[in-house]
Amino acid sequence: MNATVNESCISCGLCADTCPAVFHMGDDGMAHGGEIPAEMLEDAKTARDGCPVGAISIEE
Incomplete structure (x- = not known):
């Protein structure tokens, strides 16, 4: 799984x-x-969900 951050990042x-x-x-x-x-997936999802501009995607 990978996390990406798009150009909306502030x-x-x-x-x-x-x-x-x-x-x-x-x-x-x-x-x-x-x-x-694998053991960091929940923390990564928390980071994604907390992003104020929705710039994070997680590809499962």
């Missing part, structure tokens, strides 16, 4: 704070996702 950092195993803030100031370890 660089709030909430996803990286909620699930740092999957999300990080890049040198461009934007959030970036990645592969979701």
Whole structure:
């Protein structure tokens, strides 16, 4: 499974704070996702659901 962050990202950092195993803030100031370890799926979904602009997608 992978998490992606689209161009709607406002660089709030909430996803990286909620699930740092999957999300990080890049040198461009934007959030970036990645592969979701099975044990982190619920945290990744919490980050997705908490995104204020709905910029996160999880591909299962």
